[in-house]
Amino acid sequence: MAVGQRTSDDASAPAQGWGLNTWDSPWLNFKFLLGAGIVLLILLFGLVGPLFWDTDLAYTGAGPLNKPPVWDEGGLPEHPLGTESNGRDMLAQLILATPSSLKVGFLAAIIGMGIGMALGSVAGYVGGWWDHVIRTLSDSAVTIPALVVLVVIASYVQMTDTTAMALILALFAWPGPTRLVRSQVLTLRERSYVRMAHLSGASALEIMFVEMLPNMLPWLAASLTGGISAAILGATGLEVLGLGPTRVPSLGLIINQATTNAALVRGLVWWWLPPIIILMVIFVGFFLMTIGLDEIANPRIRQFSSTRRERTAAGELPPVEPIEDGTAGEEEAALEVDDLHVHYFTPRGEVIAANGVNFSVRKGEILGLVGESGCGKTTVAMAILQVVQPPGRIVQGAVRIEDRDLVSLSGRDLRQVRWRDLALVPQGAMNSLNPVTPIREQMADAILAHENIGRAELEQRILNLLNDVGLPERVIDMFPHELSGGMKQRVCIAMSIALNPQVIIADEPTSALDVVVQRVVAQTLLEVKERLGVSMVMIGHDMGLQAQLVDRIAVMYAGNLVEVAPVESAFAEPLHPYTQLLIESIPSIRERKPLNVTEGLTHDLRDPPPGCIFQFRCKHVERICRERRPELVERDDDHLVACWLYEPERHSLIESEEA
Amino acid sequence: MTQPGKAGPLLRIRDATMEFGGGFLSSHPPLVALDSFSLDLHESPAQITTIAGESGSGKTTLANLVLGFISPTQGQILYKGVDLSQLDRKQRLTYRQEVQAIFQDPYDVFNPFFRIQHTFNLVMRHFALAQDKLERRELIEDALNVVGLRGDEILEKYPHQLSGGQRQRVMVARAYLLRPRLIVADEPVSAVDASLRAMILDIMLRLRDEHGISFLYITHDLSTAYQIGDNMIVLFQGITAETGDTGQIIENPQHPYVQELINSIPVPDPKIKWDTDIRLPAEETMRSQNAEGAPRGCRFYQRCPHRMDICLENQPPLIPVEGQHAVACYLYES
Amino acid sequence: MRGLTKEYVLQRFLMYLLTIWLGSTLIFVIPRLAPGDPVSEMVGRLSLDSGYIENADKLIASWKARFGLDAPIHVQYFRYWGNVFRLNFGYSLSHFPTEAWSMVSRALPWSLGLLTVATVLSFSIGVTVGSLMGWRRTPRWLQMILPSSLAFTAIPYFMFGIMLIYLVAFELDWLPATGAYSRRVDPGWNLPFIKNMLSHAILPVVSIVLTSMGGWALGMRGLMISVNNEDYFLLAQVKGLSPARIFFRYGVRNAILPALTALALGLGGLISGSILVEFIFAYPGTGYSLYQAIISQDYTVTQAIANLIILVTATSVFLLDLLYPFIDPRITYKRTMR
Ligand SMILES: Nc1ncnc2c1ncn2[C@@H]1O[C@H](COP(=O)(O)OP(=O)(O)OP(=O)(O)O)[C@@H](O)[C@H]1O
Ligand code: SF4
Ligand code: SF4
Ligand SMILES: [Mg+2]
Numbered sequence A: 001m002a003v004g005q006r007t008s009d010d011a012s013a014p015a016q017g018w019g020l021n022t023w024d025s026p027w028l029n030f031k032f033l034l035g036a037g038i039v040l041l042i043l044l045f046g047l048v049g050p051l052f053w054d055t056d057l058a059y060t061g062a063g064p065l066n067k068p069p070v071w072d073e074g075g076l077p078e079h080p081l082g083t084e085s086n087g088r089d090m091l092a093q094l095i096l097a098t099p100s101s102l103k104v105g106f107l108a109a110i111i112g113m114g115i116g117m118a119l120g121s122v123a124g125y126v127g128g129w130w131d132h133v134i135r136t137l138s139d140s141a142v143t144i145p146a147l148v149v150l151v152v153i154a155s156y157v158q159m160t161d162t163t164a165m166a167l168i169l170a171l172f173a174w175p176g177p178t179r180l181v182r183s184q185v186l187t188l189r190e191r192s193y194v195r196m197a198h199l200s201g202a203s204a205l206e207i208m209f210v211e212m213l214p215n216m217l218p219w220l221a222a223s224l225t226g227g228i229s230a231a232i233l234g235a236t237g238l239e240v241l242g243l244g245p246t247r248v249p250s251l252g253l254i255i256n257q258a259t260t261n262a263a264l265v266r267g268l269v270w271w272w273l274p275p276i277i278i279l280m281v282i283f284v285g286f287f288l289m290t291i292g293l294d295e296i297a298n299p300r301i302r303q304f305s306s307t308r309r310e311r312t313a314a315g316e317l318p319p320v321e322p323i324e325d326g327t328a329g330e331e332e333a334a335l336e337v338d339d340l341h342v343h344y345f346t347p348r349g350e351v352i353a354a355n356g357v358n359f360s361v362r363k364g365e366i367l368g369l370v371g372e373s374g375c376g377k378t379t380v381a382m383a384i385l386q387v388v389q390p391p392g393r394i395v396q397g398a399v400r401i402e403d404r405d406l407v408s409l410s411g412r413d414l415r416q417v418r419w420r421d422l423a424l425v426p427q428g429a430m431n432s433l434n435p436v437t438p439i440r441e442q443m444a445d446a447i448l449a450h451e452n453i454g455r456a457e458l459e460q461r462i463l464n465l466l467n468d469v470g471l472p473e474r475v476i477d478m479f480p481h482e483l484s485g486g487m488k489q490r491v492c493i494a495m496s497i498a499l500n501p502q503v504i505i506a507d508e509p510t511s512a513l514d515v516v517v518q519r520v521v522a523q524t525l526l527e528v529k530e531r532l533g534v535s536m537v538m539i540g541h542d543m544g545l546q547a548q549l550v551d552r553i554a555v556m557y558a559g560n561l562v563e564v565a566p567v568e569s570a571f572a573e574p575l576h577p578y579t580q581l582l583i584e585s586i587p588s589i590r591e592r593k594p595l596n597v598t599e600g601l602t603h604d605l606r607d608p609p610p611g612c613i614f615q616f617r618c619k620h621v622e623r624i625c626r627e628r629r630p631e632l633v634e635r636d637d638d639h640l641v642a643c644w645l646y647e648p649e650r651h652s653l654i655e656s657e658e659a
Numbered sequence B: 001m002t003q004p005g006k007a008g009p010l011l012r013i014r015d016a017t018m019e020f021g022g023g024f025l026s027s028h029p030p031l032v033a034l035d036s037f038s039l040d041l042h043e044s045p046a047q048i049t050t051i052a053g054e055s056g057s058g059k060t061t062l063a064n065l066v067l068g069f070i071s072p073t074q075g076q077i078l079y080k081g082v083d084l085s086q087l088d089r090k091q092r093l094t095y096r097q098e099v100q101a102i103f104q105d106p107y108d109v110f111n112p113f114f115r116i117q118h119t120f121n122l123v124m125r126h127f128a129l130a131q132d133k134l135e136r137r138e139l140i141e142d143a144l145n146v147v148g149l150r151g152d153e154i155l156e157k158y159p160h161q162l163s164g165g166q167r168q169r170v171m172v173a174r175a176y177l178l179r180p181r182l183i184v185a186d187e188p189v190s191a192v193d194a195s196l197r198a199m200i201l202d203i204m205l206r207l208r209d210e211h212g213i214s215f216l217y218i219t220h221d222l223s224t225a226y227q228i229g230d231n232m233i234v235l236f237q238g239i240t241a242e243t244g245d246t247g248q249i250i251e252n253p254q255h256p257y258v259q260e261l262i263n264s265i266p267v268p269d270p271k272i273k274w275d276t277d278i279r280l281p282a283e284e285t286m287r288s289q290n291a292e293g294a295p296r297g298c299r300f301y302q303r304c305p306h307r308m309d310i311c312l313e314n315q316p317p318l319i320p321v322e323g324q325h326a327v328a329c330y331l332y333e334s
Numbered sequence C: 001m002r003g004l005t006k007e008y009v010l011q012r013f014l015m016y017l018l019t020i021w022l023g024s025t026l027i028f029v030i031p032r033l034a035p036g037d038p039v040s041e042m043v044g045r046l047s048l049d050s051g052y053i054e055n056a057d058k059l060i061a062s063w064k065a066r067f068g069l070d071a072p073i074h075v076q077y078f079r080y081w082g083n084v085f086r087l088n089f090g091y092s093l094s095h096f097p098t099e100a101w102s103m104v105s106r107a108l109p110w111s112l113g114l115l116t117v118a119t120v121l122s123f124s125i126g127v128t129v130g131s132l133m134g135w136r137r138t139p140r141w142l143q144m145i146l147p148s149s150l151a152f153t154a155i156p157y158f159m160f161g162i163m164l165i166y167l168v169a170f171e172l173d174w175l176p177a178t179g180a181y182s183r184r185v186d187p188g189w190n191l192p193f194i195k196n197m198l199s200h201a202i203l204p205v206v207s208i209v210l211t212s213m214g215g216w217a218l219g220m221r222g223l224m225i226s227v228n229n230e231d232y233f234l235l236a237q238v239k240g241l242s243p244a245r246i247f248f249r250y251g252v253r254n255a256i257l258p259a260l261t262a263l264a265l266g267l268g269g270l271i272s273g274s275i276l277v278e279f280i281f282a283y284p285g286t287g288y289s290l291y292q293a294i295i296s297q298d299y300t301v302t303q304a305i306a307n308l309i310i311l312v313t314a315t316s317v318f319l320l321d322l323l324y325p326f327i328d329p330r331i332t333y334k335r336t337m338r
Helices: A030-052 A090-126 A128-143 A146-156 A162-170 A175-189 A192-199 A204-240 A251-260 A269-297 A299-313 A377-384 A411-417 A439-448 A455-468 A473-477 A485-496 A515-532 A543-549 A567-572 A577-584 A623-627 A650-658 B059-066 B089-098 B116-127 B133-146 B164-177 B194-211 B222-228 B246-251 B256-264 B287-291 C006-033 C038-050 C056-067 C073-086 C100-133 C140-150 C157-171 C191-228 C231-238 C243-281 C286-295 C299-327 C331-337
Strands: A333-346 A349-362 A366-370 A392-401 A422-425 A503-507 A535-540 A552-557 A560-566 A633-636 A639-641 B011-020 B031-041 B048-052 B074-079 B099-102 B182-186 B214-219 B231-236 B239-245 B319-322 B325-327
Touching (some): A030 A090, A090 A162, A090 A251, A090 A269, A128 A175, A128 C243, A128 C299, A146 A162, A146 A204, A146 C006, A146 C243, A146 C299, A162 A204, A192 A204, A251 A269, A333 A377, A333 A535, A349 A366, A349 A377, A349 A392, A366 A543, A377 A392, A377 A503, A455 A473, A455 A485, A515 A535, A535 A543, A552 A567, A560 A577, A577 B194, A623 A650, B011 B059, B031 B059, B089 B099, B089 B116, B133 B194, B194 B214, B222 B246, B231 B246, B239 B256, C006 C073, C100 C140, C100 C191, C100 C299, C140 C191, C157 C191, C243 C286, C243 C299
Parallel strands (some): A366 A535, A422 A503, B099 B182
Antiparallel strands (some): A633 A639, B011 B031, B231 B239, B239 B325, B319 B325
């Protein structure tokens, strides 16, 4: 795999093609397969049954009356499931009734799905008035209580066979799929690959069926299975009320005859229970399919259950070994990160997102943490804050503030340290504020969790904080959606300084903002830091911004720190080849210079090579680089680098080893 | 930048205006995403024309108009003199072939359902580029070579098995396959890592110089535009603020907004720290301001350090300052 | 921009009218689209049941005149709408001098009571269970036992009802099987009656709640899982808030919004299902009355009840819609911006 790998295990993206080509295909979902198996079995019972059993016995007078099943006293072997009050054989009835119930369900749901796909794609694709009309119609049609209308219709229209019934049921089977397809088409329409297909000359139909449809499949399938069971329910409901076709046996009709003949009171369990059991099995089957398909369509749900399963399977997690030498760090350090290892335990292997990361942040300084996308910057931030998201976990290391190791804290102790000592300005400021509560409450939350102050004081505090970051006072009563990106980010900054923390972690605090706003926000951060003397870790990938903001810079590559240096010397004479590459490839606004093109293939994070992590892209790679990993060593005044180039003894090292 | 082409411009955008929203049961006035935009793009010489602006300035709207995804509420977009909506079947096909695109997000441009091959097949089939399988394969290999990839390396893979840089290069190869005259590149490098950015930009330069393909390079990043662009248009809230030669604009910006923009770009040198202080009026950043329609006068009025009374009355027209360089600002009215 | 805006209310109100119109029109149109006409169909059925009917033709003609079925279809349609609007459907056929409307209004309170209690219970239990199931911090033992509450999810209400009647009412004889109250108690506000009434309501309510809460729980679980992955949820943790506060203010508060939409959309289905439950339990609500009206071929009462149920459903959905902007501050903004 290569640079910029936002691995396919990213929870929000489909893990791979939806195709059926691999063994870890999402379609191999246990619930879905189990449900499908159940439905198939029932279908088989209906289809194969007539070959083994005389279905003529299903009609009146074919046998003795009210005989119990064969295993009960008085049961007859020629009627293994017994007979009812008209002498009809139960087994024969069930064999005939089961497929007809399924047929109605399938037929109605498929018709509904067809209509839904047609209407939904027109609404989503064509838009405009069509969309308006179709959306309004389907929105209101879903809320109509279907069975009421069905009952009324059925009371006028004599339904002779299952097809007529299915047609009428289809009246209520289209709004669901329509709404689904419409919303899917609306989102898919904006996807780049659909627009690409458009540019490739594909017609609307081709785009719908070739490009969009496969990507909607799990949703459509879930809607179809849901629709089938809804239709079966509707049909059975009518039959139970005696409003279905009366000449063809159906499961609902058997129940209807049983209840109207007081089978319950008379204790004729074998009359009413078997159809109910078959129906329940059918419903359970479709239900399992539906929730299985939901999981297929929504990887997050799948991931949630799988991480839980793994956790319970592996028993309690081994606790992280505390690292003893708590005094190793520098004295003026506000935050120390010591040999931090974070792994993501994905179904396709262990992603090593932080591999022995070591650094400290001095009091009152801004430390920049840079590296390309996916190198583990956010992971380190989350590990410092003790909120690594599953399936990730800190497997080793310590994070110290004032000699307290946060990794070993939990519960109340951890909560107390959070925000009071260690605050965060998050990466996605756009989504970092609770959308349904006003700014006032969100800021108050942070303060009140740690301090006990009165209302008036609280209000004043919040207003002062807003003022500090240059926001007008009325922001206090606004909701996040009423603020622009820059304002939200400033609210987050105001919130982060609310308790005067020792350290603020700022994860790409300006990356989604326009340059002018970015600059305003960056200034705000600098001001805040000057005034409060707080230490900061400033994560980012924009080297220009780093040059403007930070005091020291730490460069990360594929989970490893490769260089830590004061920002001036890092820019003036970068030591690590990767840092050199980073600095050379900054596009300048001052001078036009030829582009510096490098091939960029890196290793798979799940399988780091022995030796230097940068060896595949390095121009200076030597033998020792492939065999032994360079340590982060101070090579210059306060300038640390992990590269063999700066080890004069490197050749003798490897020779002595061979000897 | 209206140079006389042999047979008129390849693409001519005339006073295109695009409004969104408004209408039935809506309390908001329509949002003007692009306001009376004009631009001529010529077939030769091949040039990289940058459309620069911040989010919401109308860049992507312009791309969508040029690619025919939407049609302007007012004004015209002419391909070889024919309005896009009037193209007949055949003309439409050549238009599709000659005006291609690469998009921003290299993670989203491939249908996750299919192998990479599918992307190329689609183009091959609809434009009937090849007679047989062999020729088809050859053409694809050739296009991939241009971007430094090999067919057997990627064609059989699924999109998620490629890196961001590879995907973006495949997209360029796909466009190149059609031998277009113009490629609309909508933020092609903003989702790609710094060390790979140069590679994509370099490919763009090579396509321009070696294959005579023009680009409409849409970006928010003035520094990459400075490195590769020929002409430049800076948009501000749907209005052309400044237009001219890229070097002229970056080195010597005239419009107060463009000056502010260029000043805000962080200098990648720790020794040259920001000197000035930028303040935005708090109101300016409020979302509602942007959502509602623009006032009559200059849209930069609120933030402009040089604002005058006349600026409130009408949107300033484009005023030429030097050669092709023109600015929409009353400061330059003589 | 917060709270209710005029456009929003207007939009929802139009939707409300449309729903009623659509439902009522379906009831009117479909029977007429079918071959034959309602009255001949009914008379045909009567003759099926009771052998031969004298002067069937005359009978049909006179019935048609009585219902105005001899008028052109658009006239019929306008008259029908007049009826729907005035909630006046004429006299019951089977209980002649009684007005259809008064029969309906007698049944309505039973249904409303049953459904309100069942819906509120199943929604709130389901949402609670689902939220806990979708939260990472839920204690392990709770995580283990919660899924058991989904056991009956896939089973239709009425089938579960039949089983309950058999087991609890007949086999165990713990609770009454059918009806809303026993003959032996006097209806009124007295303790024995209320106790009796409640004991009759338990089984129907239980059969609806146990089978429907799983659906809400599963939906809520999925929503909660998405919220778990939101940036603001993470920030809440980093802020050092108490787990309870995070769970309610940041988790449930956001996840419940789509669940409420689902509730509005699902009301129709819930009401449909309850018709069968009422039938099984012979519970004298609108669903049961509808069944009886149909059995006794009471044309007017059928129409009255069906329209009433549609009206009530649409009204509840409309009320939920009006409530929504107060819970989700973004809604009017989004819907009008679109
Ligand atoms: N939830 C997860 N499951 C599996 N892998 C993950 C998860 N989160 C992150 N990773 C992997 O861990 C590595 C580091 O990711 P991280 O988000 O820390 O990178 P980053 O440097 O912050 O990137 P960016 O610049 O894009 O924000 C990546 O390979 C990523 O794919
Ligand atoms: S250790 Fe070797 S491979 Fe690694 S960066 Fe240094 S020279 Fe290059
Ligand atoms: S026209 Fe006036 S307000 Fe607009 S940019 Fe020029 S000076 Fe400023
Ligand atoms: Mg990150």
